Amino acid sequence: MSLVEKIQKDFLPKHLAIIMDGNGRWAKQKGKLRVFGHENGTKSVRRIVETSAELGIKNLTLYAFSTENWNRPRLEVEALMRLLVSSLRKELKILLKNNIKLQAIGSLDTLPKKAKKELFEVIEKTKDNTHMTLTLALSYGSREELKNAVKEICEKVKNNIISLESIDESIINQHLYTQNLPDVDLLIRTSGEHRISNFLLWQIAYAELYFTDVLWPDFSKEDLYEALINYQNRERRFGKTSEQIN
Ligand code: FPP
Numbered sequence: 001m002s003l004v005e006k007i008q009k010d011f012l013p014k015h016l017a018i019i020m021d022g023n024g025r026w027a028k029q030k031g032k033l034r035v036f037g038h039e040n041g042t043k044s045v046r047r048i049v050e051t052s053a054e055l056g057i058k059n060l061t062l063y064a065f066s067t068e069n070w071n072r073p074r075l076e077v078e079a080l081m082r083l084l085v086s087s088l089r090k091e092l093k094i095l096l097k098n099n100i101k102l103q104a105i106g107s108l109d110t111l112p113k114k115a116k117k118e119l120f121e122v123i124e125k126t127k128d129n130t131h132m133t134l135t136l137a138l139s140y141g142s143r144e145e146l147k148n149a150v151k152e153i154c155e156k157v158k159n160n161i162i163s164l165e166s167i168d169e170s171i172i173n174q175h176l177y178t179q180n181l182p183d184v185d186l187l188i189r190t191s192g193e194h195r196i197s198n199f200l201l202w203q204i205a206y207a208e209l210y211f212t213d214v215l216w217p218d219f220s221k222e223d224l225y226e227a228l229i230n231y232q233n234r235e236r237r238f239g240k241t242s243e244q245i246n
Helices: 023-029 034-055 067-071 074-097 113-125 142-158 169-174 221-232
Strands: 015-019 059-066 100-105 132-140 186-189 208-211
Touching: 023 034, 034 059, 034 074, 034 132, 034 221, 059 067, 059 074, 067 074, 067 132, 074 100, 074 113, 100 113, 132 142, 142 169, 186 221, 208 221
Parallel strands: 015 059, 015 186, 059 132, 100 132, 186 208
Antiparallel strands: none
16 A cells, blocks of 8 residues: 555544744755755755645645744845745746745734735635635644734623623634634654744643654655654544543
């Protein structure tokens, strides 16, 4: 049986999130500049987006740029933003062909004008697509997202739009950037780091975590298949006992 045949199509994660890490080290191993790693990272993005859509994963969220990433050397930040613009231009066709809707989460206002313009154009052109939702986390930080949600909820309480007593988990969900997405079922991080790095802290409460040593530019279809098979072989208990689940 091939790897892909081992994947149960009716038991896919409803929401797969990926921390794409290791571009810099991949380039360094080859004696190249970090930007070369990011360029090759975009090829992995395309491969994993297409494969996820092919498999029937409904929601894929990629951590493309964190709020902390602004602190990288200026030239690297500029290169990443340029790559974002060129990838959006190139990938529009693929998104349309595969019926994929693009959305973005994060402090999008802080992106350079050109990147914002390109991004919103692709979001607009793909907004009616239904096969998969691809969410790019750009200038994203989970604590900032939660802080904004708290502020918005407090504002509504102050203005008597909602009562203090009515605040529950679903109200908090409705004030996150990810309000239209289900909770994350599987979170993958590449490159051997075992950290969450301020990514979707609320949304991964019950997610299965999968860490691999593979560096992001090398992350192949088969690596994704392996992660999914591993996920499907885990028992998700959501706080219950094995007996209650079975
Ligand atoms: C982590 O590698 C990767 C990033 C900070 C950016 C991810 C970006 C891409 C995959 C390409 C651009 C994305 C889009 C959507 C166009 P790192 O630089 O932290 O690697 P290191 O840990 O080895 O230094």
